[in-house]
Amino acid sequence: MLAVGLMSGTSADGITAVLAQTGRRFKVLACRTFAYPPAVRRRVLSAAGLRAPEISRLNMELGGLFADAALGIMGGRRVRVIGSHGQTVWHGPDADPPNTLQLAEPSVIAERTGVTVVADFRPRDMAAGGQGAPLAPAFDEFLFGRGPLKALQNIGGIGNVSVAGKGRLWTAFDTGPGNCLMDLAASLGTGGRLAMDKNGRLAARGKADERKVVLLLKEPFFLKPPPKSLDRSDFGERYLRSHLGRISRDNVSDILATLTLLTAASIADSYRRFILPRFKIRETLVSGGGSRNPVLMRLLRDLLKPVPVAVSDLADMPAMAKEAACFAWMAARAVHGRPNNCPQATGAAGPRVLGKIVPA
Ligand SMILES: Nc1ncnc2c1ncn2[C@@H]1O[C@H](COP(=O)(O)OP(=O)(O)O)[C@@H](O)[C@H]1O
Ligand SMILES: [Mg+2]
Structure with missing residues (x-):
């Protein structure tokens, strides 16, 4: 089955989108980074200082940009699921209680693409006592x-x-x-x-x-x-x-x-x-x-x-694609109810299905 992975990391350089064949063998078919407009990047980088109305708006706006990136990489192909990491604007694993916030509203991505979206992977790992990161392991x-x-x-x-x-x-x-x-x-x-x-x-x-x-x-x-x-x-x-x-x-x-x-x-x-x-x-x-x-x-x-x-430029996995590909893989597991976290890496109490599912 085909899956899309969307990721914008702490660099906030833009949204890396991957189209992948998932299953027993995982293969990246296409990968592209959609740069953030400079004004969006500035707001993302200073998001920790924004107030609730601005955060709320940024969440919906980023959802739109993530949807654009998904549509761009899909190029009209039928995709089973989109895994979206979103944009981290705050990560506090050592706070009491541990907390983390990723923006890019998945409802907007599901609405615009017509594809089931799995997003917001980190909080469940934290709820299970983990650091919510790193997820890639x-x-x-x-x-x-x-x-x-x-x-x-x-x-x-x-x-x-x-x-x-x-x-x-x-x-x-x-x-x-x-x-x-x-x-x-x-x-x-x-x-x-x-x-x-x-x-x-x-x-x-x-x-x-x-x-x-x-x-x-x-x-x-x-x-x-x-x-x-x-x-x-x-x-x-x-x-x-x-x-x-x-x-x-x-x-x-x-x-x-x-x-x-x-x-x-x-x-x-x-x-x-x-x-x-x-x-x-x-x-x-x-x-x-x-x-x-x-x-x-x-x-x-x-x-x-x-x-x-x-x-790490492998035939099926270019070096720039790996993080985004990870979320395509995690989403594909989540829709099948299969654990996708790594308790050894995060310290979570055990295997969990991370991600919230927004149906197509
Ligand atoms: N040609 C390059 N030369 C030096 N640094 C680069 C180059 N291309 C990308 N980078 C670095 O990689 C960062 C983006 O890496 P990425 O893997 O997307 O990080 P993130 O997951 O945090 O978004 C850029 O902000 C830049 O620092
Ligand atoms: Mg990046």
């Missing part, structure tokens, strides 16, 4: 569980890793910042002209402050053993300003070099602490937008030696 286990041991590293706004193979998923957790600090610094240092350090061009010209990186890696989050999950707000403007000072045209390259190193080193460090001593992994496969940054990839390769690091 269940899909990693499905894709890679039967092969040799591998680390599957996604680098979106936040970085997260799963270790899967030899019959199961072994561990999974957020490694720290993904692209979020680099994106923010690129924007702040260019007066909003750049939304990312494309191909690591700025970082390649700068000089990293290695001592600062060593110091920053001593922060509690990095030392805490899994399970653990993060929100972009943990690595936001306040973090940047307090640890790296003012960012201007003059120092933006050096700051990006430092943040690119911090990102790579936080991943490598977490492997040395929590993965390599316990698991003999054969390689690391990198997915998500960070896999498109050659400076970041080079640093990661250096720091993880002798473990090989490759971009």
